[in-house]
Amino acid sequence: MDINYIIAAACALLLGISKAGIKGIAALIVTGFALSFGAKNSTGILMPLLICGDIFAVIYYKQHVKWFYILKLMPWMVAGVLLGVFLGHYINETLFKYGMALIILGSTALMYYWENKKNQRIPEHWTFGSSMGLLAGFTTMVGNLAGAFSNIYFLAMRLPKNEFIGTAAWLFFFINLFKVPFHIWSWETMTWNSFRLSLSLVPFVLIGLVLGIWLVKKIKNDSYRKLILLFTALGGVAILLQ
Numbered sequence: 001m002d003i004n005y006i007i008a009a010a011c012a013l014l015l016g017i018s019k020a021g022i023k024g025i026a027a028l029i030v031t032g033f034a035l036s037f038g039a040k041n042s043t044g045i046l047m048p049l050l051i052c053g054d055i056f057a058v059i060y061y062k063q064h065v066k067w068f069y070i071l072k073l074m075p076w077m078v079a080g081v082l083l084g085v086f087l088g089h090y091i092n093e094t095l096f097k098y099g100m101a102l103i104i105l106g107s108t109a110l111m112y113y114w115e116n117k118k119n120q121r122i123p124e125h126w127t128f129g130s131s132m133g134l135l136a137g138f139t140t141m142v143g144n145l146a147g148a149f150s151n152i153y154f155l156a157m158r159l160p161k162n163e164f165i166g167t168a169a170w171l172f173f174f175i176n177l178f179k180v181p182f183h184i185w186s187w188e189t190m191t192w193n194s195f196r197l198s199l200s201l202v203p204f205v206l207i208g209l210v211l212g213i214w215l216v217k218k219i220k221n222d223s224y225r226k227l228i229l230l231f232t233a234l235g236g237v238a239i240l241l242q
Contacts, residue, residue, distance in 0.1 A: 004036035011036075012049055012201040016208020018147075019053030020060075021165040021216040025231040026147040039143070040088075044189025046144050048198035049205050050176050056209050057169035064166030069157060070174075073133040073150070077175055080137020085182045088142050103145050110152050129153065140175060141182070147172075165216070 011032035018025050033042035058065075091099065132153040140146030150171065154164045183190040219227065 007032050007036045008045075008197075008201060009204045012204035013208040013211075015046075015049055015053055016205040016210075017212035017215065018208075019050075019057045019169070019205075020209045020212025021057075021161070022212050022219075022227070022231070023147060023151055023165070023168065025234075026145060028231070028234065030144050040091075040187070041189055041194070043142075043144055044183045044187070044191070045194045045198050047176065047180060047183055047190055048195060049201055050144065050172070051180075052202055052205050053209065054169060054173035054176055056206075057165070058173050060213070061162065061166030061169050064162040065170050066159065066163050066167045067170075069154070069159075069167050070171050072129045073136070073153065073171060074174065076130045076133025077137035077140070077146070077171070078178065080134040080139075081141045081175065081179060081182070082137075083134075084138045084141025085186055087138075088187060091142065099142065103139050103143065103148065128156070137175070140172075141179060146175070161216070161219070 011029045014025055014029050014032075018029065030042070030046070033046055036042065037045055132149050136146035136149040136153075139149060147168075150168055154168065159167065180190065
């Protein structure tokens with residue numbers, strides 16, 4: 001079997017685990033797909049897999065969604081996606097790679113800061129939500145890396161584990177659907193060939209979803225927050241070594 005497909009299958013498994021609630025491993029997934037298919041082309045292959053995971057997550061965690069936070073972030077994320085669509089035409093493969101690395105390292109530092117700062121007051125100024133939403137929208141379009149910035153936001157809001165997962169699930173379900181037409185007609189990273197490849201990887205996503213649900217039940221709320229930080233940091237290291 002082709003080594004690139006084996007890497008992609010392993011990453012699809014991780015994607016299912018991530019969508020089930022083990023956040024922070026998006027960078028590992030994106031790195032694996034980028035290694036296998038190229039940084040930009042891999043974004044289109046990932047899209048159907050992300051939406052598959054989103055559908056499962058919104059159904060499973062439907063009772064834990066906090067719509068207030070979705071409504072605060074959504075307009076800014078949409079604006080960020082549109083910015084990413086425009087600038088993506090001018091970003092070459094090398095810039096994609098190093099841009100991803102900078103995004104992950106910077107977001108990990110921010111997550112660590114919010115989790116460990118002495119003043120645990122929830123940020124209320126509108127600029128915090130708008131900047132996180134804009135960055136999340138831009139990075140989800142150019143590299144499917146928005147999870148880092150949404151994690152920062154939800155960590156700062158002190159959302160409990162299930163509310164964190166449920167709110168993020170609905171947010172990315174809407175945003176990923178919004179991105180599809182741009183991948184098809186603007187960037188042309190989603191084609192029939194890429195879609196057939198994505199479909200062949202769906203079973204690995206489903207296995208990961210089942211495994212992820214089991215893992216989430218075993219993790220306590222405080223440990224869950226630390227795990228997000230750890231996995232995001234590991235992802236940053238992985239993409240640097242790519």
